Amino acid sequence: MPIWAIFSLFFFIVVIAHFLEGVTGFGSTALSMPFLTILLGIHIAKPVLALYTLLLCIYILARSIKNVDWRTFGKMMAAMIIGLPIGIFLYNQLPKKPLLILLSVFMIVVSVRGLLYNFGILKQGKKPKEILSLILVFLGGIMHGAFASGGPLIIIYATGKIPEKSRFRATMCMVWLTLNTVLLAQMAFSNQLTQEVGSTSLWGLPFLIGGTLLGDWAHKHIKDTFFTKLTFGILLASGIFMAISNI
Secondary structure, X not given: OOHHHHHHHHHHHHHHHHHHHHHHOOOHHHHHHHHHHHHHOHHHHHHHHHHHHHHHHHHHHHHHHHHOOXXXXXXXXXXXXXXXXXXXHHHHHOOHHHHHHHHHHHHHHHHHHHHHHHOOOOOOOOOOOHHHHHHHHHHHHHHHHHHOOOHHHHHHHHHHHOOOHHXXXXXXXXXXXXXXXXXXXXXXXXXXXXXXXXXXXXXXXXXXXHHHHHHHHHHOOOOHHHHHHHHHHHHHHHHHHHHHHHO
């Protein structure tokens, strides 16, 4: 593929993915990782996306830190911070495709279930016990350490705890800010933040800014009920894209 085509696709994906992240507070990495891995290789895609998510979350939190649900954030971080180093270890030791396929299948199942509930096709049953939900968050920490895209598993927990859109977005941004700071520090320590990663990040920065600002504007103009459906819709799209790119 010509270099201009690679960069054009890169810029387009960055704008769309971070527009959606600006709206919901998650989804940019899970949605764009399959495509950018093909375009750039995972050794570039993973640190670039981790950095972009960090920058987006700093912007969102500078405007809405008061909306963070600190109780839910604390529970999620306690579970995820245990899983994060396990994921970093697995990334260096195990084949990556089987893990990504497993994650994508789980994402599809959960998102379809969530959409069926939110459209009234299925009736809500008993909520799972807190400990079972936190196990998913722990697994999300593992996936985030491995691929910087543990969001889908964490969303399952967060959507049940924080139905209001602005609190949801701010809390998720606080999670990504914390995790990606740790993840980028580990990448720097292991020499994964190469010159190529730096130059790629700079090229895409204007498109990150554009997508973030558009997403922040859209966030203020959507209803909470539509927001929940959009959240599960993005989760479904992310799972499908991830599955297709790894089969």
